[in-house]
Amino acid sequence: MKSHFKNLNFSKGVMAVFSIYAILFAGLYYSPFSVMVKWWERDDYSYCYLIPFIVLYLLWEKKNYFLDKIAMPDWKGMILLVIGIAFYWLGELGGEFYIIYLSSWFILVGICVLNMGIRKVKTIIFPLFFILTMFPLPNFFNFKITLILKIISSKLGVMMMQVYGMSAYREGNVIDLGFTKLQVVDACSGLRYLFPMIVLSILLAYFYKARWWKKLVLVLSSVPLTILTNSLRIALTGILSEKFGSKVVEGFFHDFEGWLIFMITLGILLGEMWILEKLFKNKDAIEIIDYGDKESIDAGEALKQGSVLIRPQFLVSVVLLSLTLGLTQGIEFREAVPMNRSFSEFPMKVGEWVGSRQLMELKFVEELDFSDYIMADYKDESGKIVNFYVAYYASQRKGESIHSPASCLRGGGWSFNQAGSAHIVLKDGSMMPVNRAVIEKAPVKQLSYYWFPSRDRILTNAYQMKLYNFWDALTRQRTDGSLVRVITLVYPDESLEAAEKRMQAFISDINPVLKEFLPR
16 A cells, blocks of 8 residues: 555656646636635635535545556546536636536546546545535525525524514514514524535435435435524524523624534434434445455556656646636636716706716625616606616626626515516517516515616526626627616505506616617
């Protein structure tokens, strides 16, 4: 075994191959991985700091199996490499970090298969798959799952408090206890417990020597278990706040509650493993992982010094990665397209509508990172208001792209009804697609439309926007685009149909003016 280490770790050819791949990988992924590490600073993904160390441990644990296999280069790895490069361009030009992270994984595994072969890579397949757990999920997915978890946790938490005997009423993610109100914010959504617990359950299943179905049960049970225990935390917060005041929902007590619930969930998972073992012990056979027969040929005979540098698999993969890196650094696929006119010139009198310009808080301006925007309240002759907001992006890049308002408008007790796509008829008789939703929080009701003017298109779907960004970056060197959002109050003295007519009349009047400002 010592000879294995000697030949594997200190072969000049192997070290040269590793160094070349490392340089290319760093050139391609240094920027997106820097952003990924910043995401890890958020509480929801702080567990990701541990993933690289866990992967290293898992690789170390499999070193004997790995070193007993001789490297047998396999062209099948080229399939994974090409998929990784395709994902890289899709993420790079479409402005989506998560696709780029996935591309790094495909390229890494593809390189391993190309240079070592499937049989050798199979011995470390779990650590390779475990790498995926350190990639932060896309923003739109985070927003959706956070919202869902907040609502579910709020509902279950209120039910538990009512069973206890407390008077509790829920509006969205706001819980009214009478003497105070609790808001189930992102910190209490369960997201920062769900992902770590899923990752932990995967690790437990990996080390759990049992049949595959038991492992699957263990992993799947972590999701409802985490939601249930997090709801228990919310219920405990409400109960304790009644007895001891608001100090239990903040600071040390709040964090201690989270840690305690996490440990309880872990204990339940361990108990679940014990119960599964007791109930099905006699029906189980010990699962043996077969990595194949040991190969006694010394690894140094298969990987002779310098030979790896002239292998066609290595040369082709290096050429493809170098070409990708060169194109990324040498060609600008996005031009920053300026607006036809600045929104500072946008008229505050359009037809019968008279507007008053609104200013957005600096923190939101910095977060949204647009090139220009306008936000104004327009009144009709009867005094009814329509809020008009447009954000323009001269060039959409990773982390600098349009945010769908579907995520931002939810929460705080507001509910979305009749949400979906629709078409409105403009004054010229043409039809324009929009997203439409009725937003309610008793007794207030609002009607919202939004859409994405994208070059010469009107889009209503964020996925469409990503794909068109990718295609137009390749063919037109353009990724500029806009978000238009229009909201009006459904006044107590009017019907929803009346508000609908007001919105469509406003859009018919404002749309021709807006076209003068946005590039086509």
